[in-house]
Amino acid sequence: MSHNDSSLPEPDIGLCICSNLRRATRAVTQAYDAALRPAGIRASQFSMLALLKKRGELRQSTLADLIGLDGTTLTRNLQPLLKNEWIRIDRDEDQRVRLISLTAEGHRVVGLATPLWQGVQAHFVDSLGSEQWSALLDALNGTGAVARAD
Amino acid sequence: MSHNDSSLPEPDIGLCICSNLRRATRAVTQAYDAALRPAGIRASQFSMLALLKKRGELRQSTLADLIGLDGTTLTRNLQPLLKNEWIRIDRDEDQRVRLISLTAEGHRVVGLATPLWQGVQAHFVDSLGSEQWSALLDALNGTGAVARAD
DNA sequence: AAAAGAAAAATGTATATACATCTTTTATGA
DNA sequence: TCATAAAAGATGTATATACATTTTTCTTTT
Numbered sequence: 001m002s003h004n005d006s007s008l009p010e011p012d013i014g015l016c017i018c019s020n021l022r023r024a025t026r027a028v029t030q031a032y033d034a035a036l037r038p039a040g041i042r043a044s045q046f047s048m049l050a051l052l053k054k055r056g057e058l059r060q061s062t063l064a065d066l067i068g069l070d071g072t073t074l075t076r077n078l079q080p081l082l083k084n085e086w087i088r089i090d091r092d093e094d095q096r097v098r099l100i101s102l103t104a105e106g107h108r109v110v111g112l113a114t115p116l117w118q119g120v121q122a123h124f125v126d127s128l129g130s131e132q133w134s135a136l137l138d139a140l141n142g143t144g145a146v147a148r149a150d
Numbered sequence: 151m152s153h154n155d156s157s158l159p160e161p162d163i164g165l166c167i168c169s170n171l172r173r174a175t176r177a178v179t180q181a182y183d184a185a186l187r188p189a190g191i192r193a194s195q196f197s198m199l200a201l202l203k204k205r206g207e208l209r210q211s212t213l214a215d216l217i218g219l220d221g222t223t224l225t226r227n228l229q230p231l232l233k234n235e236w237i238r239i240d241r242d243e244d245q246r247v248r249l250i251s252l253t254a255e256g257h258r259v260v261g262l263a264t265p266l267w268q269g270v271q272a273h274f275v276d277s278l279g280s281e282q283w284s285a286l287l288d289a290l291n292g293t294g295a296v297a298r299a300d
Numbered sequence: 301a302a303a304a305g306a307a308a309a310a311t312g313t314a315t316a317t318a319c320a321t322c323t324t325t326t327a328t329g330a
Numbered sequence: 331t332c333a334t335a336a337a338a339g340a341t342g343t344a345t346a347t348a349c350a351t352t353t354t355t356c357t358t359t360t
Contacts, residue, residue, distance in 0.1 A: 011264065013204065015287065017274050018182040019197040023218040024290040025175040026347075027297035032168040033348085034300070044316065047169040054163065061338065068173040073317050075340060080315065096325050096338040114161065124167050127296040128289075136289035137165065139282055140174040146277040147177035150184070176317075183318085194346070211308065223347050225310060230345065246308040246355050 017143065028124075035120035039113035040084075044077065046117060049086060049102065049110045057101040059092070068144070081106075167293065178274075185270035189263035190234075194227065196267060199236060199252065199260045207251040209242070218294070231256075 013019070032043035041049070051066060052058060058066070064074040078100070081087045086106035090099045102110070125133050163169070182193035191199070201216055202208060208216070214224040228250070231237045236256035240249045252260070275283050 011268050011271070013197065013200040013267075016197065016267070016271060017283070017286065018178050018193045019217075020287055020290045021171070021175045021178055022194065022197075022346095024294040024297070025171045026218060026220075027294045028168050028171050030348075031297040031300055042315075043168045044172065047163065047166060047172075050163040059338090067169075068176060069316095070176075070318050071339070072319080072341085076318095077316065094326070094338085098339070117163075117166070118161050121161070121166060124293065124296055127299075128292055132289055132292055133167070135285050136167065136293060137170055139278075139286035139289055140170045142278055142282055143274065143286060144174040144177045146274055147174070147181040149277075150181055172316095180318075192345075209308090219346095220348050221309070222311085222349080226348095227346065244308085244356070248309070 021143070031124075032117070032120055036113050036116050039109060039116055041109055041113050045081060045086075046110070046113050048077070048081065049106055050114070050117075052087065052100060052102045053107065053110050057090075057099050060089075060098040060100055063100055084109075171293075181274075182267070182270055186263050186266050189259060189266055191259055191263050195231060195236075196260070196263050198227070198231065199256055200264070200267075202237065202250060202252045203257065203260050207240075207249050210239075210248040210250055213250055234259075 029043055032046075036043060036046055047067060048063065051063065055066075060074060060078075061071060064071045067074070069077070078087065078089070082089065084105070085103055086109055088101050088103050090101070091097070092099055128136065179193055182196075186193060186196055197217060198213065201213065205216075210224060210228075211221060214221045217224070219227070228237065228239070232239065234255070235253055236259055238251050238253050240251070241247070242249055278286065
């Protein structure tokens with residue numbers, strides 16, 4: 001068995017906020033993806049489409065801000081949605097701007113997926129209990145705020 | 151502005167556990183990646199190398215379990231570590247099994263990265279406060295457990 | 301000992317993610 | 331007006347992620 005090079009106590013990597021977040025996110029994403037699979041949509045895609053349904057047409061950069069996604073990542077993430085014809089991309093008067101909106105197919109898929117989302121979401125909320133659930137959302141908001149404050 | 155197709159209240163996607171987790175994880179990962187950049191290593195890579203340093207040689211499948219990573223993902227994630235010669239992959243007596251261990255370079259990089267990790271981790275813990283910090287870790291453990299219980 | 305089954309990892313394919321840089325278009329300023 | 335700067339996206343490149351399937355090796359069963 002190997003030892004530390006110094007006599008200082010090694011920090012506990014097991015408490016790393018980043019790796020704990022990433023591990024939990026992998027597991028939760030798999031659960032949501034599995035629940036949404038009958039609708040042929042993934043969790044990350046559903047969050048974009050549901051936002052477009054709620055807010056209507058959005059600038060691409062606004063969509064990126066709202067989801068907290070790097071702009072270049074959003075450019076890539078829109079491609080599968082386009083390929084499935086769930087969204088439409090139009091130009092603004094300002095020719096630099098792209099306006100994203102749901103197609104009829106997109107509305108249909110969100111409608112299909114929404115009850116599936118409700119089911120898995122309710123399962124998590126019930127299992128956690130509403131107090132740990134809201135503690136989680138609070139902690140995530142706080143943690144994200146710290147990260148973005150840098 | 152578009153309305154719901156039915157008169158049922160629309161569920162609030164803003165409270166989706168999955169999308170909130172994913173958003174926070176993106177932001178936090180960017181902060182940890184930025185902090186570790188001077189050592190030439192990413193957060194997800196650091197968590198693997200730090201685990202190997204702590205535990206010594208591990209079976210590939212054990213490593214996957216410990217990080218909570220799909221086995222096929224780990225196969226891919228090991229490639230950059232191999233390319234940088236931070237790890238070595240040996241065969242067990244059982245020729246199906248791969249044994250992963252740190253090289254001298256790997257130890258060196260972990261040593262370089264550890265104080266950087268400590269810095270960013272301390273920043274998050276301080277900013278959150280220890281109570282919200284432990285609430286976060288508890289909630290993440292609970293949530294991950296729910297996800298894996300399916 | 302040969303066939304069938306199980307375990308471990310790799311491969312094919314698709315999506316998600318971000319940094320550095322580039323292109324296009326609009327706004328500004330001398 | 332023309333040059334320069336700024337805004338909005340797209341592209342090149344690299345990593346991260348998982349499902350379905352395949353390959354290799356070992357174990358079990360007959």
